[in-house]
Amino acid sequence: MTATAPRPGPRVVALGPRPETGLLSTTAVGSTNRARVLQALADHGPLSRADLARHSGVTRASIGGVAAGLLTEGVLHELESGTGGSRRIGKPSRPLWFADRGPLGAVVLQPGVVEVGVVASDGRVSVRESVALPPVRSAAELDAAAVDAVRTVLGPTRQPLIAVGLALPGFFGPDGEILVSTTIDTLPGSRLPALLAAATGTTVVLEDDARALALGQRWFGxxxxxxxxxxxxxxxxxxxxxxxxxxxxxxxxxxxxxxxxxxxxxxxxxxxxxxxxxxxxxxxxxxxxxxxxxxxxxxxxxxxxxxxxxxxxxxxxxxxxxxxxxxxxxxxxxxxxxxxxxxxxxxxxxxxxxxxxxxxxxxxxxxxxxxxxxxxxxxxxxxxNATRSGVLGAAAAAITHQLGVSL
Amino acid sequence: MTATAPRPGPRVVALGPRPETGLLSTTAVGSTNRARVLQALADHGPLSRADLARHSGVTRASIGGVAAGLLTEGVLHELESGTGGSRRIGKPSRPLWFADRGPLGAVVLQPGVVEVGVVASDGRVSVRESVALPPVRSAAELDAAAVDAVRTVLGPTRQPLIAVGLALPGFFGPDGEILVSTTIDTLPGSRLPALLAAATGTTVVLEDDARALALGQRWFGxxxxxxxxxxxxxxxxxxxxxxxxxxxxxxxxxxxxxxxxxxxxxxxxxxxxxxxxxxxxxxxxxxxxxxxxxxxxxxxxxxxxxxxxxxxxxxxxxxxxxxxxxxxxxxxxxxxxxxxxxxxxxxxxxxxxxxxxxxxxxxxxxxxxxxxxxxxxxxxxxxxNATRSGVLGAAAAAITHQLGVSL
DNA sequence: CGAAAATGTATGAGACGGCTACAAATCAAG
DNA sequence: CTTGATTTGTAGCCGTCTCATACATTTTCG
Incomplete structure (x- = not known):
């Protein structure tokens, strides 16, 4: 489960804690530390290697190694010297920040309405639209209507999405099967995550709607x-x-x-x-x-x-x-x-x-x-953020998984 | 913070999560894995290296390395072949189990009464006594009365305690200073943890009373x-x-x-x-x-x-x-x-x-x-466990810290 | 211009788990 | 009793990662 190697082909991921049973391995150290560095950046804004080293209590050399990997993989890039740096003396720092790896899709399912958006990895919302759903009688009908709405909104998008976050009011299993919903009674049994993965051609990251809101506030709010x-x-x-x-x-x-x-x-x-x-x-x-x-x-x-x-x-x-x-x-x-x-x-x-x-x-x-x-x-x-919080939350769920951060 | 090297001299430890900021280091992998192995043993009873490997999804060789360290440090020892092993065929396993490293002290502070006990690392309670406290007017008086009670009960004990768990109804800071108690109004400002450390000559591990009960159930119940x-x-x-x-x-x-x-x-x-x-x-x-x-x-x-x-x-x-x-x-x-x-x-x-x-x-x-x-x-x-749960909880707090397990 | 200060990097050492092969111990079948 | 199957524990080698240290680089200040 590395932070960076995207697996080809659409699939469904239910956000959740990794099983903490099992032992750590040396390679796990690497991916964990990559995720921690990314988390620190998201929490504090652009930081230089030296700043990151101070925040995490390791040497600059260690951060250098982690950063080198993330830079070559294209997850991060270096900003202009002077951006965000407050130091006056010494060699100017080169702050690290997230490289734009493409837009994230965001789908928020609510009773009778689907909210669909496109969000950049820095939280800018370029598309946001609410689509009313017709009355549905079964999970299959709900799925069809929702996928239809998503297609309508995301169809005109040129760039391929790097991931899609799906927030919905329900309890789901580890494989993304929806088990219970006290808000939308046609939701249990829905195959919406898999259908969305097929429709968008990318990984769909599933999260509970309220938790997604929290993730949105954590990443962008x-x-x-x-x-x-x-x-x-x-x-x-x-x-x-x-x-x-x-x-x-x-x-x-x-x-x-x-x-x-x-x-x-x-x-x-x-x-x-x-x-x-x-x-x-x-x-x-x-x-x-x-x-x-x-x-x-x-x-x-x-x-x-x-x-x-x-x-x-x-x-x-x-x-x-x-x-x-x-x-x-x-x-x-x-x-x-x-x-x-x-x-x-x-x-x-x-x-x-x-x-x-x-x-x-x-x-x-x-x-x-x-x-x-x-x-x-x-x-x-x-x-x-008023109307944008929903899609920001779904996008945050996607980015959480995409960067391998465990929240 | 290794699992096994006991620092000399009495001190106070407030149980709590390690700060998860900061990066993992390779040496941290070792101590974490040692703790996970110990946790697995506590959870499932004596297990062979092979069983541990299956539980944690690593190779027997890796467990062998971890176990070797714990054996030489005297934390674990090998039981007789056949104990707890269910296999009929193949080389008999040598189950690992906790070595008896000495008794743990357990102190539970309640309104008007102190419960004091001595518990072995496998959860057997050898001493348990409730001592009524006289009415006290201040934190200092409470401390004196409580230390007195503990001395009275633990005085006759021959073996030195390897750690003392202290469970009390209050909210405390990271250095063991007691900040709030809604149950004992003379408790805030108490220096009981430090005084107990001085009186017993060992590390005192501080935990909230209800959380200590949970720890007791987790380790022994x-x-x-x-x-x-x-x-x-x-x-x-x-x-x-x-x-x-x-x-x-x-x-x-x-x-x-x-x-x-x-x-x-x-x-x-x-x-x-x-x-x-x-x-x-x-x-x-x-x-x-x-x-x-x-x-x-x-x-x-x-x-x-x-x-x-x-x-x-x-x-x-x-x-x-x-x-x-x-x-x-x-x-x-x-x-x-x-x-x-x-x-x-x-x-x-x-x-x-x-x-x-x-x-x-x-x-x-x-x-x-x-x-x-x-x-x-x-x-x-x-x-x-009725009357023993209190001291078991305090002892569990002590053992949790002593083994470096993070709960 | 040179000292001071800060950033980033190169290099070697140490810790540790993964992998593979191997020795050891036991049982079942012939 | 012998042989093969099965399981356990171990030794050696390798890759990954952080740490410590030294060094080059770039800026400010006197």
Whole structure:
């Protein structure tokens, strides 16, 4: 599993930790160190060999060897001297940075819609399009519609893609077979990864949608260089991609369902069949019902954005609903903070459009709900990339595999 | 940080993940592989070189080299041929097993009591004693009382200890300074680790109490060879040691407080200042109050054991309380299962004395509360070692460090 | 112009696992 | 009892990789 030798032919890769059983070999040292160097670059931006040596605690000579390999393989290239270097004296450094090896495909499957994009390896998004899917009745129909949508968007692309990232809301096995999805009920049994590999002619890298969001933030967003954080997707449902100590949490048995953590043990019935799930209090479904109770206009299509606009115009009922929403969202965040001690939460989804005032209220609720004995609070921010985060996440999944980085 | 060269002189080690930044070196390969071999032995029992080679996917020659080093260093020794070997044909194997390098000390600090023990490296407990502590007013007084208790118990021991494991309910820094404790308010600022090192003359390995329980199960208990499970301590408070993918979860910022996960968002006030924490519904405090409401005798000292005995005599009120208790304990377990997909929970503490019928009820509650869409349930068992689990956990922490295993 | 400082490289040494062949020990069949 | 099959553990050689050290190169400062 070297970081750099691309295998010919399309295939499917399910992102996941390598089995850590088994012993290290000397060649494994090489590929691991290559991956660590690439990770350091992604975390800190262009770095010279000397900088990399300081960061990783090895001699310049060792970095020189690693870098030589990556340069000849075309993974890295040297920037102009002076770029990013802060030193004034001495021989100027030659910073290393990722060479552009071609565009990455990004496919994000959501209920009723497929988002398709093309992303450069430095995170620039050149294509991004959402394609609505027709109603489908089976996994096969879903696959056909999704592949069709991807073809339509990626068809005009000239350059061949070097890899395709596929983010979808489901739990999959090591070979990319989709086992469970609590969001899209036609998804289990889908052969979409393999079909996409065939359609695009390249490797398809499969990842859970929430974890992909986290990867996107880690490679291209606010979590660059951050080893502990969570990406929270809050919309119709709630999902989380959680990175602890530089590793994405991946449950061993079933999907991670933070949205169905009980926060109100004899609360309302959730669509999952249980009572008082976080989703029953913090999803758009709750927002609709609560808006209706509050007599707000068009409650059945209420969004965080409209609710904020109503509150900003001075509607006290809207302001109250918004505050309740903040309090409910805070519940789950505080639970995750208490249990996992996650220091940074990045919010994604429609909730972002509730804006900075909502965020302030959310922070207050979180502060009020957090145990004071801990003497600490998590940082909470909102996704800055808005519509691009989905494709960035899928692309990040692809690049993670492509560079052999283990996250 | 080799697995085997003991540094002279007492010192304090806070168990924790090595910083994974930095590159691998060839010598690191050696120590990592030594640790992996030791881990495999601990997981599977005595194994021959050939068995180890099969488990780890390397050649017998490579294992031979690793084993040679561990044998000459006295970490391992060879058992008689035939022990544990199942093969009938061929040259008989010489199984490898841990050499007895001396006893481990184990100290478990709890509110008002110190548990002190001596444990052999194969998990046999030769000494175990609980010493009540006098009321203390400061960290210094606590330290003095605890060191005194340890001296009293370990004084008569002849053999020198090769390491001492110290388990305590608190969050500590990398140098063993104790920062936060939600259980013992005189603990922050304690210098107990350093004082113990001075008193015993050996290395003191520091670990959180719940995580130590998990380590004990991993090395000596029901989680031998299991890479994903949680040890739950349920008594006056609730703590959890969670192992995922072979690594103990360690929050980066503050202590992990599963007991203060909100399960009832406008529930009763918890002693932590928040509302509806799991502890308000599943701790002994709740048991006392609920027993009082139900009119049970001596409610203020009610224990799971007495409650079970009452229920077994046919007291319907006791049976109802017990069932509520099971339902409340299930809440947190289900949350952890939904969020982290933990497939195995091992229960510790007074709750174990509620017996197998209670466990069955608990399992039913968990099954009822778990999302059916996941098509999976966690396994729930009870600690089999009862009173020995505490010292086994502390000893496991010591052995983990002593063997250089990273958990 | 020369010293100082910093970067990148060349070279040899040491550690370590992989591979292959081989000796050793046991059982089963004749 | 002998022979072959089977399995275990080991010896020797090789390739890979980092480490330590010295050195060439390029810039700044006095």
């Amino acid at each position: 606010q979590a660059r260089g951050v080893r502990d954080f969570a990406a929270l997707q809050i919309g119709a449902g709630i999902g989380a991609g959680i990175m602890l100590d530089g590793r994405l949490l991946r449950g061993p048995l079933v999907a991670s369902e933070v949205g169905h953590m009980t926060v109100d043990h004899d609360g309302e019935l959730c669509r999952c069949g249980q009572r008082g799930c976080w989703e029953t209090l913090a999803s758009s479904r709750w927002l609709h019902r609560r808006s209706e109770q509050a007599g707000l206009p068009e409650p059945e299509t209420m969004t965080p954005r409209r609710l904020t606009e109503l509150a900003d115009t001075g509607d006290p009922a809207a302001a109250e609903v918004l505050d309740d929403y903040a309090g409910h969202v805070a519940l789950g965040i505080v639970n995750l903070f208490h249990v996992l001690s996650i220091p940074l939460f990045i919010l994604h989804g429609p909730i972002v459009e509730a804006g900075p005032r909502f965020l302030d209220r959310l922070r207050e609720h979180v502060a009020a709900r957090t145990m004071s004995a801990l003497n600490a609070l998590p940082t909470i921010t909102m996704d800055e | 029901q989680a031998r060879g299991v890479r994903d499970f949680a040890a739950l301590q349920i008594g006056a408070g609730i703590g959890a040691g969670i192992m995922l993918d072979g690594r103990l979860l360690r929050g980066p910022l503050v202590a992990s407080e599963v007991g203060h996960m909100t399960v009832d968002h406008d529930g009763e006030l918890c002693r932590c200042g928040q509302r509806g924490c799991w502890e308000t519904l599943a701790s002994s405090r709740w048991l006392h109050r609920r027993s009082e409401q139900a009119g049970l005798p001596e409610p203020e000292t009610m224990t799971p054991r007495r409650l079970t005995e009452l229920a077994d005599t046919g007291d319907p009120a006791a049976a109802e309380v017990l069932d509520d208790y099971a339902g409340h304990v299930a809440l947190g377990i289900v949350n952890l299962f939904h969020v982290l997909s933990i497939p195995l929970f091992i229960l510790h503490g007074p709750i174990v004395e509620a017996g197998p019928r209670f466990l069955d009820r608990l399992r039913e509650h968990v099954a009822a509360r778990t999302m059916s869409a996941l098509n999976a349930l966690p396994t729930i068992t009870m600690d089999e």
